[in-house]
Amino acid sequence: MPPVEIPTEKWSGQVHQVTLGSNGRKSVTVGGETTLPYLHFDGSIPNKTAVAVEIQDMAPADWSPSLLSAWGDAVNDPAAWAKKAVEYGAEVLLLSLKSAHPDEGNTGVAEAKAVTDKVLSAVDIPLIVLGPGVADKDNEVLPAVSETARGQRIAIGNCEEKNYRTVVAVCIADGHVAIPCSPVDLNLAKQLNILLTDAGLPLDAILMDPTTGALGYGLEYTYSVMERLRLAGLGGDKMTSMPFINNVGEDVWKQKEAKVAQGLPESWGDLKQRAIVWEEITATTLLQAGSNLLVLRHPSSVEKVAAAIAKLMG
Numbered sequence: 001m002p003p004v005e006i007p008t009e010k011w012s013g014q015v016h017q018v019t020l021g022s023n024g025r026k027s028v029t030v031g032g033e034t035t036l037p038y039l040h041f042d043g044s045i046p047n048k049t050a051v052a053v054e055i056q057d058m059a060p061a062d063w064s065p066s067l068l069s070a071w072g073d074a075v076n077d078p079a080a081w082a083k084k085a086v087e088y089g090a091e092v093l094l095l096s097l098k099s100a101h102p103d104e105g106n107t108g109v110a111e112a113k114a115v116t117d118k119v120l121s122a123v124d125i126p127l128i129v130l131g132p133g134v135a136d137k138d139n140e141v142l143p144a145v146s147e148t149a150r151g152q153r154i155a156i157g158n159c160e161e162k163n164y165r166t167v168v169a170v171c172i173a174d175g176h177v178a179i180p181c182s183p184v185d186l187n188l189a190k191q192l193n194i195l196l197t198d199a200g201l202p203l204d205a206i207l208m209d210p211t212t213g214a215l216g217y218g219l220e221y222t223y224s225v226m227e228r229l230r231l232a233g234l235g236g237d238k239m240t241s242m243p244f245i246n247n248v249g250e251d252v253w254k255q256k257e258a259k260v261a262q263g264l265p266e267s268w269g270d271l272k273q274r275a276i277v278w279e280e281i282t283a284t285t286l287l288q289a290g291s292n293l294l295v296l297r298h299p300s301s302v303e304k305v306a307a308a309i310a311k312l313m314g
Contacts, residue, residue, distance in 0.1 A: 013238070015034075015242070016241050017032040018207055020092060020127075024124075026124050028050050054096060059076050067297060078115050078118055088302050092293065093127050093128065095128065097115070116129060116144075120152060126154065146176055150174040159179055164192065180206060190229075208229070208244055208245070210244060212248055226290050287308065287309065
């Protein structure tokens with residue numbers, strides 16, 4: 001009997017590779033695959049999904065007690081927090097400039113530069129810095145962050161239609177990566193990528209954030225959009241071929257399943273375990289959708305998700 005030939009899919013496109021970290025800093029490269037997520041028999045997957053940990057420039061006031069207890073006093077000092085995240089297995093750090101939000105501390109350029117420099121000096125892994133998510137304020141603090149980290153090849157976001165020119169300009173000037181963020185829509189994601197490249201940003205300096213929905217709160221929409229973007233990219237569309245970044249922890253830990261312990265059915269189980277599982281399931285689902293960089297909050301999630309990635313790469 002002749003051997004059975006296993007059918008394989010051949011794609012004309014490839015996900016762009018993006019590298020974070022340079023100038024003596026450890027580097028992490030994501031993307032580069034020529035097949036759908038973890039289908040090794042169909043093509044090449046040169047880089048595994050990276051795991052990042054979110055830290056903030058101020059002690060979080062809205063995090064659940066179970067999440068705060070996992071980090072202890074480290075949340076009061078971004079440098080100590082960064083070091084602890086590395087101990088727990090973070091390959092990349094995401095620094096959120098929470099205090100710069102007008103409704104939080106409304107801090108400015110000096111504070112943004114100081115905390116960026118402090119975290120960069122504390123650890124040697126790649127860094128992502130997100131502004132407060134208010135366009136005018138992002139335009140104020142993100143250029144200061146970019147200048148402070150010049151030559152370190154960090155990632156900067158969020159880059160949206162209202163502020164993309166500012167983010168692109170500083171990324172080109174200082175050698176960084178931009179994170180365009182679009183609201184769970186294939187066409188809007190592609191259009192934002194086109195705007196960035198038309199403004200002069202290279203294809204290998206874009207990490208695409210399609211907006212992440214948590215389990216039970218839009219995860220299926222995120223999955224569907226990511227899947228369609230990846231199919232288009234592998235089909236040859238260069239404007240949909242950027243690696244994905246998913247800020248899982250931010251969306252998961254604001255949901256009631258991760259924060260509420262009272263007044264719920266007994267079948268929901270222990271809050272601490274439930275919250276961690278919520279983050280892990282959201283993250284591992286997005287692995288199957290093609291995520292290239294997952295941002296998590298709980299140390300236990302980092303360990304479990306990293307183990308899942310290792311198995312998928314094996």
